[in-house]
Amino acid sequence: MVKAKICGITRLEDALLAERWGAWAVGFILVPSSRRYRPPEHYASISRALGPFITRVGVFQDTPPEAVLEAMRTARLQVAQLHGDEPPEWAEALRAHFPLIKAFKLSGPADPRLADYPADALMLDGASPGSGQGYPLEWLEPLRHHPRLIVAGGLTPENLGPVLALRPYAVDVSSGVEEAPGLKSPQKLRAFLQTVDNSGSIVETCG
Numbered sequence: 652m653v654k655a656k657i658c659g660i661t662r663l664e665d666a667l668l669a670e671r672w673g674a675w676a677v678g679f680i681l682v683p684s685s686r687r688y689r690p691p692e693h694y695a696s697i698s699r700a701l702g703p704f705i706t707r708v709g710v711f712q713d714t715p716p717e718a719v720l721e722a723m724r725t726a727r728l729q730v731a732q733l734h735g736d737e738p739p740e741w742a743e744a745l746r747a748h749f750p751l752i753k754a755f756k757l758s759g760p761a762d763p764r765l766a767d768y769p770a771d772a773l774m775l776d777g778a779s780p781g782s783g784q785g786y787p788l789e790w791l792e793p794l795r796h797h798p799r800l801i802v803a804g805g806l807t808p809e810n811l812g813p814v815l816a817l818r819p820y821a822v823d824v825s826s827g828v829e830e831a832p833g834l835k836s837p838q839k840l841r842a843f844l845q846t847v848d849n850s851g852s853i854v855e856t857c858g
């Protein structure tokens with residue numbers, strides 16, 4: 652079963668819909684320059700209202716480890732996603748506290764050495780994260796069989812099919828299920844999660 656992470660959530664109602672419709676994770680932007688940024692205290696109130704079986708992810712970009720730890724604690728989050736040019740030592744320091752996703756921006760075919768970065772899952776994203784910009788799926792090929800590959804960047808309910816056919820560990824979406832930055836569209840959210848869900852049943856039936 653491919654897992655789905657809904658990223659860039661700013662409203663409780665969107666988080667609850669994502670949970671109800673089967674998302675494995677929700678992501679909260681802690682990058683101050685982003686239009687989807689909200690302070691950690693805001694995310695804490697959303698996190699408190701969710702059930703125990705959905706993972707809360709904090710998204711950071713070039714934030715020093717001490718500040719990441721502080722924000723994660725305040726926002727009551729469980730997994731950190733690093734989206735910048737963080738040195739591997741920062742990742743090692745953070746992994747002592749919680750699982751880590753390392754996101755890389757692709758501007759060409761993925762370099763297989765990205766898998767050497769110390770992280771618990773590897774995300775391959777477009778060149779401009781959070782913009783809805785994608786890339787040719789062939790660029791994933793060098794890391795296609797990575798056991799914890801999360802595919803992100805420009806995904807929508809409509810273009811998800813070929814990505815799901817690659818059977819990555821997870822898919823991640825933000826803009827593709829929004830009506831405005833940070834505000835999710837219930838219709839698009841449902842369509843996205845249903846598409847992921849249906850792909851699981853198809854594989855299980857055929858397998």
Ligand SMILES: O=C(O)c1ccccc1N[C@@H]1O[C@H](COP(=O)(O)O)[C@@H](O)[C@H]1O
Nearest residue numbers: 658685780781782783804805824825826
């Ligand atoms: O969403 C943002 O504003 C953002 C800012 C800084 C780093 C990452 C950001 N978003 C991440 O981008 C991917 C894919 O987004 P999209 O579906 O192409 O819009 C997603 O993981 C977001 O977490």
